[in-house]
Amino acid sequence: MKIEKILIAGAGTMGYSMAQIFARYGYKVTMYDVSDKALSNARQRIFENMTTLAEEGEITPEVKDHIIDSLAYTTDKQAFADCDLVVESIIENLDIKKSFYAEISKIVRKDSILATNTSGLSINALASAVCGPERFIGMHWFNPSHLILLIEIIKGDATTDEVAKTIRDLALSIDKKPVTVEKDVPGFVANRIQFAVLRESLDLVEKGVISMEDVDSVMKYGLGFRYACLGPLEVADFGGLDTFHHISEYLMKDLCASPDVPKLLADHFDKGELGVKTGKGFYDYSGDKAVKATESRDEKLLAVYRALYK
């Protein structure tokens, strides 16, 4: 299955970012959205990003122009009729995504692949709306997608191995690090691990074992720092499986196993304190703190990316 023409549906935070990556690697990309404003914002952000990359010498002015010129933007659904792959990144809502697929999967060619960037909606539930569910698959990117190498490829019950291989090869062709999730489980794999860490962290803070700042430090300066180089199974191998076995015997039963939304998370949610975007979450992001925190995050991610992968 040869992928040349890619249609990105949804020109929001993830959509425009994925589009510019595919375009940079020579794919012919069209962005589709129901909103003209979203498309013009996407066009503007891609222009600014490519201009910055050209100024920093990461790409030549010719490549910059080529990327900008090779992208098309449309609100016309007929654009789906001639593409090899749709990467859907519209709003995270099961009903809206299902009605999108019910309509679009009848417009695309029978051999076009349909991939969803859903963060965690069931691939099988979405596939039930797709005409030809065997060509439907999850392709889960991570934000900011120009720096995070991981892409989870999630097979639904009907997805063929050929489709999964095509999407895996596509991810490799844009220098990403794909992993294949063989079964459609809630949260796939990365979010299951992320939420297991979050549940334990918030439980320890709530019980007064550690402060919020210090639990974040445990990850930033200890575990997370090491996880950038070694996965949890590799860490165990280096630590010694006898030691990890002994620790498991007394520790596993003491870890938080609550099925509920963690209380501290629910408390902030109920007060409308949603994090960086509202100026307050677990921490304070009022005034210019949100901009500074975002800049600091991006600088550090870029430094790690350059240190390990450039």
Ligand SMILES: NC(=O)c1ccc[n+]([C@@H]2O[C@H](COP(=O)([O-])OP(=O)(O)OC[C@H]3O[C@@H](n4cnc5c(N)ncnc54)[C@H](O)[C@@H]3O)[C@@H](O)[C@H]2O)c1
């Ligand atoms: N933001 C993240 O960190 C992140 C990370 C990984 C995956 N995702 C997933 O990516 C998808 C998009 O997330 P986002 O953060 O880019 O959202 P966003 O709100 O920034 O963008 C969504 C876009 O979809 C458009 N849209 C809504 N309904 C549509 C429809 N019926 N047809 C076409 N376009 C439609 C909106 O106009 C908007 O431009 C979601 O499924 C989300 O879960 C997000």
